[in-house]
Amino acid sequence: MPIKLPSDLPAFDVLTNEGVMVMSEDAASRQDIRPLRIGLLNLMPKKIQTENQFARLIGATPLQIELSLIRMSEHQTRNTAAEHMEAFYRPFSEVLASGEKFDGLIITGAPIEQMPFKQVTYWEELKQVFDWTQTNVLSTFGVCWGGMAMLYHFHGVEKHILDAKAFGCIRHRNDEPASPYLRGFSDDMVIPVSRWTELKRDEISAAGLPILIDSDQTGPCLVEDPDHRALYIFNHLEYDSGTLKEEYDRDVAAGKPINVPANYYPDDDPSQPPQNRWRSHAHLLYCNWINEIYQTTPFKMSDIGMKTKDRRSSGA
Structure with missing residues (x-):
């Protein structure tokens, strides 16, 4: 089954050309099924990317x-562009006022990871988002800084500044192969890492949270928070093949000290095209997340966030 997108959103044409099944809103409205509602709280500067x-x-799930x-x-x-933001994005205040609910929510990273959480200009509203997920979202996926911020908000776990940027394609291990989120995962895998914290x-263990994917080199990668129905990933399986290259070239052009991303270019040679060795695990992880949502979400959107006994009394 396809992902439903506005036909004039840039991603519509990009994904169509890649062979991803995409459906316009008009076509989707003619199907007699309830689609899963997934929100993307996009904190990254390059929104379209x-x-x-x-x-x-x-969009690769069935x-x-x-x-x-x-x-x-x-x-x-x-x-x-302001026109893009006006056409396709809604402010959280509007979503909150509407009372609507979501099967899933992705909260992206943001390029402010070295800044203390409480100094972020939108920190108070972001805390409101985190608390709102507990009543209006079935499952939340915090990515990189977004995951770190959720972990700090709910458990008081601090991020720590690194002496040098963790940067490259780093080998990780699967510590919880029985987890439904890691169904089909290899025992180890390569994952892009790009962070200063x-x-x-x-x-994390002291907070009682299971670490699903870990690395001896760069530390915990994927953490589950069952009590808050959340996953936190601190690295970037969603990255395109050229994303680390873009970051490296940007810093080189700006004269900033930066190492060649490890294990990314053939023979660590930036003159050669980079290799994508994480794509399959990226699709597996998000497909597994969507599948877990599908298996557990109530058919009635209004029942999301309700306790089981309350859902039974409402006829769910």
Whole structure:
């Protein structure tokens, strides 16, 4: 089944040309099924690139997905055209006021990871988002800084500044092969890493949270938070083949100190085209997440966030 997108959203043509099944809103309305509603709270400066990356992954599942784009209410982006933001994004304040619910929500990273959480201009509203997910979202996926922020908000686990940027395609291990989120995963895998901060393994474990994917080199990668119906991933399976190259070339052009991303280019030679060795695991992870949502979400959207006994009394 396809992902439902506005026909004039740039991702519609991008994914269609890649062979991803995409359906316009008019066509979707003629199907007598309830699509899964997935929200994307996009905190990245390059909004369109991020839209494409996540729409590609959640659009590869066998279910119909309705993707809703959300932004912080007062924060204005300088990297995406105002017309695009006006046409396709809704401020969180509007989503909150509407009382609507979502089967899933992805909260992206943001290029502010070295800044203390409480100094982020939209931190108070973001805390409101996190609390809102507990009543209006079945499952939340916090990515990179978004996952770190959720972990700090719900459990007080701090991020720690690294001496040097963790940057490259790093080998990770599957520590919980029985997890439904890791169904079909290899025992180890390569995952793109691009961050200046880390989470400590012992601090996550002290919070009682299982670490699903870990790395001796760059630390915990994927953490489950069952009590808050959330997953936190601190690395970037959603990245395109050339995303690390773009980051590297940008820093080189700006004269910033940056290492060649490890294990990314053949023979670590930036003159050669990079190799994508994480694509299959990216699709597996997001397909497994969508499948878990599908298996557990109530048919009535109004029942999302209700306790089981309350859902039974409502006739669900």
